[in-house]
Amino acid sequence: MPDIQVCVQSSKLAVREALKELLAGLGPLHLDVEEVGTVELVMAEALNNIVEHAYPAGDPAGPIRIACKHATDGLHLTVTDEGRGMPDGRTPLGLAANLDVDFCDMPEGGFGWFLIKDLAKEVTYKRIDPQNRLTLRLAVAMA
Amino acid sequence: MDLRSRSEDNLQVVSVHDARIDAAVAIEFKDAMRASTDGGSETVILDLSEVQFIDSSGLGAIVAAMKNMGQARTLALAGLTPTVDKVFRLTRMDSVFAVFPTLDGALTELKA
Numbered sequence: 001m002p003d004i005q006v007c008v009q010s011s012k013l014a015v016r017e018a019l020k021e022l023l024a025g026l027g028p029l030h031l032d033v034e035e036v037g038t039v040e041l042v043m044a045e046a047l048n049n050i051v052e053h054a055y056p057a058g059d060p061a062g063p064i065r066i067a068c069k070h071a072t073d074g075l076h077l078t079v080t081d082e083g084r085g086m087p088d089g090r091t092p093l094g095l096a097a098n099l100d101v102d103f104c105d106m107p108e109g110g111f112g113w114f115l116i117k118d119l120a121k122e123v124t125y126k127r128i129d130p131q132n133r134l135t136l137r138l139a140v141a142m143a
Numbered sequence: 144m145d146l147r148s149r150s151e152d153n154l155q156v157v158s159v160h161d162a163r164i165d166a167a168v169a170i171e172f173k174d175a176m177r178a179s180t181d182g183g184s185e186t187v188i189l190d191l192s193e194v195q196f197i198d199s200s201g202l203g204a205i206v207a208a209m210k211n212m213g214q215a216r217t218l219a220l221a222g223l224t225p226t227v228d229k230v231f232r233l234t235r236m237d238s239v240f241a242v243f244p245t246l247d248g249a250l251t252e253l254k255a
Contacts, residue, residue: 044166
């Protein structure tokens with residue numbers, strides 16, 4: 001599979017556009033529905049976080065870039081943006097949401113980092129001013 | 144967001160005629176669900192068989208729809224496609240909702 005490069009300008013619909021381009025680029029790997037789901041879900045969460053937190057409403061929009069390489073141990077993805085950094089310079093822990101709560105306290109959010117960390121094998125984050133760089137390995141299409 | 148609602152006996156079925164419930168449409172989905180279910184029957188089946196993808200925002204919007212209906216009513220989910228099912232399983236939200244593989248199965252079970 002040729003390496004994939006996707007670049008979109010941050011916006012509400014940018015995530016759909018970027019996912020569509022990425023998944024089209026993965027076509028030659030003939031991933032099964034389970035694997036496609038893993039890639040789409042992890043990347044949707046990573047990109048939604050950038051749109052919501054790196055380029056929050058009120059800040060100017062900026063680029064979101066995805067680079068993807070296929071190797072024997074799966075897909076290596078790098079996501080970069082030039083927006084705000086993560087608070088404390090690191091990703092949230094991504095713990096499972098507590099569902100043992102009253103009906104009205106049932107969580108409506110906080111699932112994103114849990115899904116990323118649950119589904120991705122390696123997750124690293126670095127702030128290299130002015131860039132945020134997130135790298136992920138997904139154990140799909142393994143040799 | 145294209146939601147269509149119909150009644151079957153004492154049940155209401157809300158079918159989602161969109162391929163995605165994601166961050167781009169989560170608020171719209173929540174509002175559309177509120178409009179369809181407010182004052183409706185005690186049990187509502189959300190037919191997700193046309194939905195190919197949800198993200199955590201979509202999941203949150205479905206939880207919000209359930210909370211909006213109130214604890215005395217039931218929001219059941221039917222027809223989960225593989226990736227939608229995966230999101231519910233991984234987050235263990237499949238333990239919070241009554242989940243049915245098919246709409247027919249949900250109707251048979253819940254009409255009883």
